Amino acid sequence: LMVWLRRCTHYLFIVVVAVNSTLLTINAGDYIFYTDWAWTSFTVFSISQTLMLAVGATYYLTFTGVPGTATYYGLIMTVYTWVAKGAWFALGYPYDFIVTPIWLPSAMLLDLAYWATKRNKHSLILFGGVLVGMSLPLFNMVNLITVADPLETAFKYPRPTLPPYMTPIEPQVGKFYNSPVALGAGAGAVLSVTFTALGCKLNTWTYRWMAA
Secondary structure, eight states: OOOHHHHHHHHHHHHHHHHHHHHHTTTTGGGGGGGHHHHHHHHHHHHHHHHHHHHHHHHHHHOOOOOHHHHHHHHHHHHHHHHHEEEEEEETGGGOOOOOOOOOHHHHHHHHHHHHHTTTTIIIIIIIIHHHHHHHHHHHHHHHSSSHHHHHHHHOHHHHHOOOGGGGGOOOOOOHHHHHHHHHHHHHHHHHHHHHHHHHHHHHHHHHHHHO
């Protein structure tokens, strides 16, 4: 009975975690819609994506104990997001304007850290967390700069995210604008360790709940 319960709970949890991770980051590729504030939103979204990927992938990875499951989790998130981004295409946006966040390479690094340290949970938290936090903003910036004529397209297809009186006319100048990748990777490298630790802790709590 316990084996059956654990297996059912495992699959239920991974679906719930993956779906919610995707829902919480569903607009995380839409940096360019914010035009004046694109780099600021890129930095903030980089951290939010790092959170959802690191927590969910680590939870799934340590639950199964099999290197490769973090990549599988990243693939689930990616596919869900592709489906959701299809809505932009249906609304008339050009296909090369739609940005899907890149999670897979960072998830693969998480798997690599777990495998290379012979499934050491503490090494996973430290090394895997830093790798995810530093790599995700980099991969997503490569993703973003491949968009064709982003500003022209953004103004051609404006997105009503803010009422007119709240739309910033003059962009704020500061660290966000100077180096969004460096700021996102720097913050991610620190915060991802905590995020990864949380994924491991969720795994422990799940086992305790199932064993009760």
